Amino acid sequence: MNTVKHLNGSSLQPWQKKQLPFSYLASMVLASLLGTYLDLYFVGKQLYQFPMRPFSEIFSINIAFTLVGLPILVMIFLRCISKLNKWGKAGVILFVSLLMPIFEKFAEELGWFVHADGWKHLYTCFGYLLFLTIITVFYEGMAKRNS
Template sequence: MLASLLGTYLDLYFVGKDLYQFPMRPFPEIFSINIAFTLVGLPLLVLIFLRTVSQVNKWGKAGIILFVSLLMPIFEKLAEVLGLFVHADGWQHLYTFFGYLLFLTIITLFFEGMTKQNS
């Protein structure tokens, strides 16, 4: 739930600042972001991510977060080639790396905090 909310708000912010846009998205007359990704794709990917990081030690978690963060600019570039995503001219894919590094760290810490609280 947190990942979906964060993803939605971040997309709304960056689209509102004209840093990127989603040319192909469901209900383009209503939503300026790709709600299919933020409400379905992102939560599913985060569930897989959390399942994976819950099975490793702290160094494994750090490695997975780093690895996934390094993969995201590659997937972002692929989405651009497929016409799903368009960035402003000043956008650097390094922003994506650091953004996902922070995003995944927050999600992991929140998940661990909730897991410890419930046990």
């Protein structure tokens, strides 16, 4: 094993910071932008609203979720599916999409989210199916481009 003697006499390898690959960062930014614009659209159409949100006098959407929560969740999602084959990825995307209406109902119970009377939680399932598919395809395209 190749080791280097450092000034302090240690023969340990220097600790290297792990950097987040560009494909993750780009995918997180895309997810944040898509999430923000979709929330702005649906809130503007009065299909749902966010009663509890930071800076409510400025933003009609929960900006904390779209700028912090969503990118972190997308990073976790991408880390989970990065080692799967195409059927595994499809299964995880479908599973997460089916879970999202449950999380949405929970957010409603907490008062974070309110839907219009005509909203169907099936819309959420299909929306996340499309959203996660777009993010996955984008991520894989960026990862191939940078490898």
